[in-house]
Amino acid sequence: MTTLEAIRIALQSLWANKLRSALTLLGVVIGVAAVIAVVTFTSGINGYVAQKIFNLGADVFIISKVSPVVTDIDQFLEGQKRKDITMEDYDAVRAACLHCSAIGASAFNIGGHVKYGEQSMNDVFLRGISPSMAEILDLDLTSGRMLNESDENTRSNVALVGTDLVDNLFPGTDPLNKEIRVEGQIYTIVGVGKKQGKNLFASRDNYVAIPISMYLKQFGAHTSVRISGKANGVGAQLDSAIDEARAILRARRHDLPGKPDSFAAETNDSFLRIWSNLSGTFFIVMIAIASIALIVGGIVIMNIMLVSVTERTREIGIRKAMGARRQDVMLQFLIESSTMALVGGMLGVIFGISFAKGITALIGMPSSVKLWAVASALLVSGSVGVFFGVYPAKRAARLDPIAALRFEL
Numbered sequence: 001m002t003t004l005e006a007i008r009i010a011l012q013s014l015w016a017n018k019l020r021s022a023l024t025l026l027g028v029v030i031g032v033a034a035v036i037a038v039v040t041f042t043s044g045i046n047g048y049v050a051q052k053i054f055n056l057g058a059d060v061f062i063i064s065k066v067s068p069v070v071t072d073i074d075q076f077l078e079g080q081k082r083k084d085i086t087m088e089d090y091d092a093v094r095a096a097c098l099h100c101s102a103i104g105a106s107a108f109n110i111g112g113h114v115k116y117g118e119q120s121m122n123d124v125f126l127r128g129i130s131p132s133m134a135e136i137l138d139l140d141l142t143s144g145r146m147l148n149e150s151d152e153n154t155r156s157n158v159a160l161v162g163t164d165l166v167d168n169l170f171p172g173t174d175p176l177n178k179e180i181r182v183e184g185q186i187y188t189i190v191g192v193g194k195k196q197g198k199n200l201f202a203s204r205d206n207y208v209a210i211p212i213s214m215y216l217k218q219f220g221a222h223t224s225v226r227i228s229g230k231a232n233g234v235g236a237q238l239d240s241a242i243d244e245a246r247a248i249l250r251a252r253r254h255d256l257p258g259k260p261d262s263f264a265a266e267t268n269d270s271f272l273r274i275w276s277n278l279s280g281t282f283f284i285v286m287i288a289i290a291s292i293a294l295i296v297g298g299i300v301i302m303n304i305m306l307v308s309v310t311e312r313t314r315e316i317g318i319r320k321a322m323g324a325r326r327q328d329v330m331l332q333f334l335i336e337s338s339t340m341a342l343v344g345g346m347l348g349v350i351f352g353i354s355f356a357k358g359i360t361a362l363i364g365m366p367s368s369v370k371l372w373a374v375a376s377a378l379l380v381s382g383s384v385g386v387f388f389g390v391y392p393a394k395r396a397a398r399l400d401p402i403a404a405l406r407f408e409l
Contacts, residue, residue, distance in 0.1 A: 006335035011343075013308070013336070024304045025344035027297025028384065032348025032377045033355065034290040039373040040356040042283050044366035046276070058268060059231045060136055061242050063093075063249065065224040067264035069274045082262045083253060084224035087216070090130075093227055093248050099241035102230040104133035105212050107223050114208055115181040116169040124165070125207040126182065128215020128225075136230045144176050144191030151211045159187040162205035163195045182208055185218050198364070238267065294380065297344065298388035305337050305392035309399075316396055317404025330397040337389025338382050345381025349374050 015021075062068070066079030087105060094103040112126035133139070134146050141160070151158050159182065166175050175189045187210060196204040216223060231241035242265055249255075253262050309316070316329060356367040 003331075003335060006332045007339050009332075009336060011339065020304065021340075024300050025297070025340065025347065027293050027295075027300055028341055028344030028381055029297075029348040029351060031290045031293035031297055032345045032381055033352035034293065035287060035377055035380075036349050036352025036373060037356045038283060038286040038290070040353065040367045040369055041359075041365065042279055043370050043373075044356075044360075044368035046279060047366065047368060057136075057138065057230070058234045059238055061229050061231070061238065061245070061265060061267045063227040063229070063245055063263055063265050065226075065263060067266060069266075069271060079264070084222060085227060085249075085263060087212075087225060089249060089252055090225060090227050092252055093229070093245050096248050097229060097241060097244045099232055099237055099244055100229045101232050102132045102135050104136045104228045105130045105225045106133055106228060107212060107215055107219075107225050109219060112208065113183055114165060114169070116178065119169045121165060121168055121206075123206070124182075125202075126215070126219075127207055127209040128212035128219075129209050130212050133228060136228045140194040141191045142194050143174075144189070146191060147209065147211055152213050155214045155217055156211060157185065157187045157214065158190045158211070160191040160193055160209040161189055162193050162203075162207040164203050164206040165208065166192055180208070182210070183218065242267070294384055298341070298384040301337055301340055301385060302388040302392060304340075305333060305389055306395065308336070309333070309392050309396045312396075313399065313404045313407040316399050317401045317407065320399070320401035321405065326397040329399075330393040333393035333396050334386055334389050337392065338385035341381045341385025341388075342378060345378045348381065349377055352377075 013021075063085065065082050065085050066076065090103070090105040094100075097103055107128040109126040110123070112122075112124040114121050114124045129147065131147050131149055131152055139146075139160075142163075144160070147158065147160060150156070159180065161175060161180075165180075169175070169180070170178065175192060178189050179186050180189060181187075187208070193205065193207070193209075198204060212225065216225075227245070229241055229245055231238040246261060246265055249263055250261060255262050319329060353369055356369075359365050360367045
């Protein structure tokens with residue numbers, strides 16, 4: 001029997017017993033679909049996170065009281081005990097960081113209330129920023145002007161707004177020089193930010209930015225600020241800039257030699273490493289669960305192949321009587337079991353990709369199909385068929401041809 005003939009027999013067997021075949025392949029389909037969906041989501045989200053969420057620029061660093069990405073409760077509680085980072089700390093870093101091309105300060109509140117006339121918006125992202133933050137964050141405007149040093153020094157009641165506020169509070173109206181109330185305080189709009197779109201969690205255009213001096217005056221001078229720096233370059237220059245800023249803050253905050261920093265210094269790469277560790281753990285857990293489904297599917301295939309051996313005992317006897325060798329019979333059943341598993345793998349790939357793309361269409365979760373994942377899934381499913389088909393194939397190959405010809409169900 002040729003390989004193509006063995007494959008044809010396997011496909012005919014699957015088609016002749018549709019319900020049994022569906023139940024046989026269910027474990028493989030679920031396992032492969034889960035793997036494909038997880039890889040598709042993980043790769044899509046990783047790329048999205050790198051581009052949209054932690055997109056600080058390769059030469060930018062952030063220093064904050066607590067890391068923006070907290071991975072355990074102990075880290076969060078320890079961070080809350082630290083001293084606040086103050087504007088005096090910011091001034092010291094700005095004056096002494098020789099490897100920095102720009103140093104900025106910022107603070108924020110994610111639940112602000114903004115009102116214009118009878119219209120209002122809740123859960124607005126309120127930012128207090130120094131003028132240099134525009135350069136560090138690559139903030140662009142569609143109209144108006146940026147906040148400047150004069151606004152900062154005089155604590156001017158001026159603001160930049162995102163396009164969400166323009167669309168909701170000023171439909172069909174030029175917002176420049178209009179007055180809005182931010183948590184009850186009046187501000188004049190001097191600039192409108194360029195549309196940035198959404199990230200995984202919320203719109204990036206739902207914000208009001210005001211001078212940080214005014215932010216601290218309105219929302220409390222005891223708010224810890226975040227220091228952002230832009231180095232003169234990447235690599236060694238970025239490391240030098242971070243080291244300078246760390247040395248200044250450690251001296252000001254009286255951090256003892258040999259003790260860890262009483263603040264967090266992060267870069268885009270460090271954020272991505274943290275995210276990769278988290279997503280990698282999730283990926284491993286999901287692969288382990290999918291592996292269980294594949295093992296169960298393999299066991300079911302093995303049982304069905306054992307039934308097939310019993311049903312086709314006389315056929316095996318005839319083949320052996322006509323000169324078929326043990327390895328010929330064994331190869332036939334291995335091809336059939338691997339073909340069954342491959343069909344399940346292909347169905348799993350289709351269902352996995354369809355599920356991932358369906359979720360993307362419904363809620364916008366990013367996904368990215370990887371060819372290596374598809375190839376690996378098909379290879380694994382085929383290997384499952386071969387592995388769990390060995391025992392039934394050996395059992396078929398060892399049948400005595402005379403006993404097989406006499407066999408009756």
